[in-house]
Amino acid sequence: xxGWGANSDQQEWRxxxxxxxxxxxxxxxxxxxxxxxxxxxxxxxxLNRTGKSCRLRWVNYLRPGLKRGHITPQEEGIIIxxxxxxxxxxxxxxxxxxxxxxxxIKNYWRTHFKKKEKAxxxxxxxxxxxxxxxxxxxxxxxxxxxxxEVTIKSDGNDNENQxxxxxxxxxxxxxxxxxxxxxxxxxSDISYAWTDNFPMDGLWGGLWNLDDxxxxxxxxxxxxxxQPATASCSYATDYAVNLYNGGFLI
DNA sequence: AAACTCTCCAACCGCCCCGAG
DNA sequence: GCTCGGGGCGGTTGGAGAGTT
Numbered sequence: 247x248x249g250w251g252a253n254s255d256q257q258e259w260r261x262x263x264x265x266x267x268x269x270x271x272x273x274x275x276x277x278x279x280x281x282x283x284x285x286x287x288x289x290x291x292x293l294n295r296t297g298k299s300c301r302l303r304w305v306n307y308l309r310p311g312l313k314r315g316h317i318t319p320q321e322e323g324i325i326i327x328x329x330x331x332x333x334x335x336x337x338x339x340x341x342x343x344x345x346x347x348x349x350x351i352k353n354y355w356r357t358h359f360k361k362k363e364k365a366x367x368x369x370x371x372x373x374x375x376x377x378x379x380x381x382x383x384x385x386x387x388x389x390x391x392x393x394x395e396v397t398i399k400s401d402g403n404d405n406e407n408q409x410x411x412x413x414x415x416x417x418x419x420x421x422x423x424x425x426x427x428x429x430x431x432x433x434s435d436i437s438y439a440w441t442d443n444f445p446m447d448g449l450w451g452g453l454w455n456l457d458d459x460x461x462x463x464x465x466x467x468x469x470x471x472x473q474p475a476t477a478s479c480s481y482a483t484d485y486a487v488n489l490y491n492g493g494f495l496i
Numbered sequence: 497a498a499a500c501t502c503t504c505c506a507a508c509c510g511c512c513c514c515g516a517g
Numbered sequence: 518g519c520t521c522g523g524g525g526c527g528g529t530t531g532g533a534g535a536g537t538t
Contacts (some may be wrong), residue, residue, distance in 0.1 A: 263506075263532095285523065301524075302507070336525060352527075353505055 260294045265302055272300055273308050273332055306347045313345030317354050325351055326359075 264272075275291035281304065284297030293300060306312075317325070321343055328339045336348035336355075343351065 261508075282524085297523080298509095300524095323511075330530095334527065348526075349507090350505080352502095356528095357503055357505090375517080 259296050259299070261299070268295065269303070269308060270372075272303060276304055306349045311345055312347065317346070317350075321346065322354075322358075325355065329355065334357070427485075 260268075271291045272287065272295075275293075279290070284301040287293055287297055287300040288295060291300075292391050295303075321341060324342055325339060332338055334352075336352045340346055340348040340351055411475055
């Protein structure tokens with residue numbers, strides 16, 4: 247692709263850390279012309295940077311209103327909850343955290359939560375093997391998530407051998423949800439279209455396709471990795487949060 | 497004090513989407 | 518409908534500084 251300021255002269259674009267002078271040039275350009283047209287920044291502002299690099303610098307560092315400093319506990323809570331719903335949709339999550347960039351959230355998540363997952367993997371692994379055997383012996387299993395802890399899968403590897411389970415649950419204000427577990431399957435047993443729509447993120451547990459409280463659907467699909475399900479809930483969204491709580495936060 | 501590890505975060509890369517022509 | 522460039526996004530890398538052994 248020839249975009250982002252590349253040109254036919256095979257110009258050597260500057261890379262690496264931005265200097266204060268470059269920041270000044272970029273800020274002046276954006277203040278004058280507004281955001282967008284990044285590919286023309288190089289020629290107009292006298293910056294030897296690709297448009298892509300300019301955009302990133304502006305969005306993640308120079309843009310007014312950006313917060314500095316550590317993520318607050320409140321922000322962390324929001325991140326956790328939204329990640330439970332959307333997975334690695336960092337830009338989407340960032341929209342709910344004014345002043346924070348997707349890059350910042352992404353970095354925060356990786357440094358703070360990836361390691362938690364690793365630490366829990368060994369512990370999970372033992373549970374998984376035991377409970378997986380039980381499930382396979384019983385065939386389709388009904389259980390109350392409040393009454394029984396179920397771990398579906400732990401392989402200690404981010405991308406291999408993901409197991410997923412389809413939960414049928416029946417939202418009701420008055421009764422505990424009943425979750426029907428088919429025999430534990432591998433990802434290859436699940437509809438490929440579904441895994442396409444809801445790619446796993448390789449972190450704690452991907453929770454996808456969660457029904458809104460207002461929706462009448464009695465079924466939600468949950469993909470779980472390395473995740474003890476200890477939730478008690480009436481709705482899928484509650485379930486998502488509880489999965490997290492049951493897994494690592496409490 | 498030195499070596500090592502961890503954390504933070506800026507920046508780059510590759511891929512994808514979308515709109516214009 | 519197709520191509521292409523602009524723009525956006527998620528994944529990854531690497532350096533700097535802090536903390537630990």
